[in-house]
Amino acid sequence: MRRVIKHLLQTPSAVSARLRQNTSRAARFSGVYPSRDAALASLPESARSGYDNADIADVSFEWMCQRAAWDYPLLYWLQNIAVEKVTVLDAGGHLGTKYIAFSDIWDMQHIHWTVYDTPGIIAAAKARQAAGDLPEPIRFHDDLGEVPACEILLASGLVQYLDQSLSTFLMQLKQRPKHILLNKVPLRDGKDLFTVERIGTARVPYHIRSRQTWEAELANLGYEIVDRWEIAGLSHRISTHPWQGQTDSAGYYLRWSEPGAAAHESDPH
Numbered sequence: 001m002r003r004v005i006k007h008l009l010q011t012p013s014a015v016s017a018r019l020r021q022n023t024s025r026a027a028r029f030s031g032v033y034p035s036r037d038a039a040l041a042s043l044p045e046s047a048r049s050g051y052d053n054a055d056i057a058d059v060s061f062e063w064m065c066q067r068a069a070w071d072y073p074l075l076y077w078l079q080n081i082a083v084e085k086v087t088v089l090d091a092g093g094h095l096g097t098k099y100i101a102f103s104d105i106w107d108m109q110h111i112h113w114t115v116y117d118t119p120g121i122i123a124a125a126k127a128r129q130a131a132g133d134l135p136e137p138i139r140f141h142d143d144l145g146e147v148p149a150c151e152i153l154l155a156s157g158l159v160q161y162l163d164q165s166l167s168t169f170l171m172q173l174k175q176r177p178k179h180i181l182l183n184k185v186p187l188r189d190g191k192d193l194f195t196v197e198r199i200g201t202a203r204v205p206y207h208i209r210s211r212q213t214w215e216a217e218l219a220n221l222g223y224e225i226v227d228r229w230e231i232a233g234l235s236h237r238i239s240t241h242p243w244q245g246q247t248d249s250a251g252y253y254l255r256w257s258e259p260g261a262a263a264h265e266s267d268p269h
């Protein structure tokens with residue numbers, strides 16, 4: 001029996017990926033669930049804090065601070081929009097990785113860069129910043145209520161982890177951002193599903209949205225979709241469920257388009 005299990009673990013198949021699901025050799029994505037709660041319930045108690053965990057702040061930090069090909073549409077639009085003094089809310093901004101990735105080729109002194117992330121990640125960010133290991137201008141918050149009003153919302157690699165819709169998230173902001181940049185949004189042809197992503201020793205529910213439902217949600221936000229881009233380099237399959245097909249990845253630039261939007265501060269939504 002042991003030999004069979006060992007053989008299966010060494011075999012690159014959906015069966016072996018399933019067996020490894022809760023081990024340190026788990027595939028990056030495993031399992032398919034109908035809801036975030038079901039994905040969470042599949043995890044051992046000790047692995048449920050997900051991204052709200054200072055201990056995983058180091059995972060992929062250096063890699064996320066490098067500019068990848070799919071960051072360039074963000075840079076292009078940011079450099080077009082943020083020409084004057086402006087506040088960027090970098091939601092899911094981790095330790096300020098995008099600020100770090102962009103600041104060596106772009107003078108960002110006119111930008112008030114605010115990162116919003118989970119309490120665990122923000123605690124790690126503040127400790128690193130106090131030790132002089134992160135750029136001083138970045139402001140870190142773990143409470144959306146404390147985040148300043150922003151003209152630009154950046155959410156790079158966030159929406160798959162959020163436990164709420166984008167419109168609910170937007171409603172909690174002090175002011176409707178005039179510009180929204182979304183990157184690395186996982187999409188599929190078919191129904192929404194959830195899988196579990198392995199991040200170091202942690203496990204996180206990961207939402208893969210139906211392309212059709214997602215684009216309908218975007219259309220209902222009242223923003224014009226000015227640009228969208230496909231990120232071929234980030235498409236993947238769930239190792240345990242390859243028959244669910246490919247997950248694609250996309251980015252978007254949305255601009256508020258309704259008349260009078262600029263005067264919305266007292267009526268954010």
Ligand SMILES: C[S@@+](CC[C@H](N)C(=O)[O-])C[C@H]1O[C@@H](n2cnc3c(N)ncnc32)[C@H](O)[C@@H]1O
Nearest residue numbers: 051064092093094117118121156157158161162
């Ligand atoms: C894959 S990282 C993306 C980091 C960076 N924005 C980038 O694109 O490289 C996802 C980030 O989203 C954060 N995150 C996950 N769930 C969140 C939530 N509910 N609220 C705020 N941030 C969250 C994680 O802590 C993590 O920093």
